Amino acid sequence: MIVRSWLFVPGDSERKLSKGEGNAADALILDLEDSVSDDRQDIARDMVRDYLQARPDRSQQQLWVRVNPLDTDLSLPDLAAVMPGAPDGIVLPKVYSAADVNTMGNYLSALEAREGLDIGATKIHCVATETAASLLTFHTYLDGVTDRLVAMTWGGEDLAAALGASDNRNPATGDYDDPYLMAKSLCLSTARAIDVQPVGVVFVDFRNLDGLRAECLRDRRAGFFGKIAIHPAQSEVINEAFTPSEDEVAHAQKVIDVFEQNPGLGTVGLDGKMLDMPHLKQARNMMAIVEQIKAGNS
Numbered sequence: 001m002i003v004r005s006w007l008f009v010p011g012d013s014e015r016k017l018s019k020g021e022g023n024a025a026d027a028l029i030l031d032l033e034d035s036v037s038d039d040r041q042d043i044a045r046d047m048v049r050d051y052l053q054a055r056p057d058r059s060q061q062q063l064w065v066r067v068n069p070l071d072t073d074l075s076l077p078d079l080a081a082v083m084p085g086a087p088d089g090i091v092l093p094k095v096y097s098a099a100d101v102n103t104m105g106n107y108l109s110a111l112e113a114r115e116g117l118d119i120g121a122t123k124i125h126c127v128a129t130e131t132a133a134s135l136l137t138f139h140t141y142l143d144g145v146t147d148r149l150v151a152m153t154w155g156g157e158d159l160a161a162a163l164g165a166s167d168n169r170n171p172a173t174g175d176y177d178d179p180y181l182m183a184k185s186l187c188l189s190t191a192r193a194i195d196v197q198p199v200g201v202v203f204v205d206f207r208n209l210d211g212l213r214a215e216c217l218r219d220r221r222a223g224f225f226g227k228i229a230i231h232p233a234q235s236e237v238i239n240e241a242f243t244p245s246e247d248e249v250a251h252a253q254k255v256i257d258v259f260e261q262n263p264g265l266g267t268v269g270l271d272g273k274m275l276d277m278p279h280l281k282q283a284r285n286m287m288a289i290v291e292q293i294k295a296g297n298s
Contacts, residue, residue, distance in 0.1 A: 002292035003027045003062060005238040007229040010035035011044035017051050025235040027062035029091050032078045041074060045081035052085025064125065066091035070100050083111040089123035094130045094158065097137035098145040101126050105146035125151035129183035130158035138190045145194060153199040153228060154187035156180045188223050200224045206231035216241030243293055244286050255283035
């Protein structure tokens with residue numbers, strides 16, 4: 001199942017947890033970090049574990065858990081509490097380098113063994129740019145990172161705080177300032193280099209669904225696939241934006257067909273344009289995404 005939309009749900013809210021199950025999101029991120037106050041951590045852990053255990057069938061909606069950062073005293077208790085529920089994966093915030101992801105992988109192996117789960121079954125989605133140091137350590141992912149890592153996103157809000165900024169956008173244009181554009185580019189290129197899913201950053205203006213749709217389409221054109229939602233209404237917009245349209249699918253199939261009809265040629269003409277191998281690869285990638293989306297919705 002390919003994940004287009006990842007919806008954050010506070011782990012200590014019974015009402016929001018219940019509503020999440022009926023949401024269009026491909027995956028829920030049951031949150032133990034920013035949306036839960038310190039005095040409610042134990043309550044949230046128990047609620048998240050119970051929610052996971054009550055929903056073992058994840059064929060239509062994956063269930064992930066965002067734990068607290070590894071450099072806090074809350075992270076390991078989070079993991080120990082929720083692993084009996086066999087989450088599909090862990091969202092790891094505020095990483096400093098690939099070493100944090102590998103450490104998380106080691107913790108998960110120990111807890112999977114404790115719970116009798118398949119070793120390696122629990123995947124990792126890291127929020128790769130929420131610390132100042134993280135902008136200088138993307139190369140560490142190229143040196144070797146656990147194969148549990150299947151997705152990577154970037155973060156502009158916590159990064160602004162880490163950099164001492166009062167805002168992360170240019171007031172004249174509304175676009176992200178340079179440090180955040182660098183974070184976005186490094187996240188995308190690193191994710192593609194290590195063959196994990198690059199996921200678009202949250203769109204905080206949750207009432208502006210047109211703006212969300214436009215940003216999703218920009219993300220998709222740039223190479224990202226999927227986006228994190230912070231409001232239930234965002235999920236359907238994200239799903240639609242990251243689902244290839246009928247016209248896109250038809251064009252991709254035409255590209256594949258014309259190359260198959262001309263075996264041995266590295267370049268072919270189609271609709272007045274010259275196409276080469278990168279176009280064929282893009283077309284095949286799109287058709288693979290379509291098949292994965294169909295499989296997840298069946």
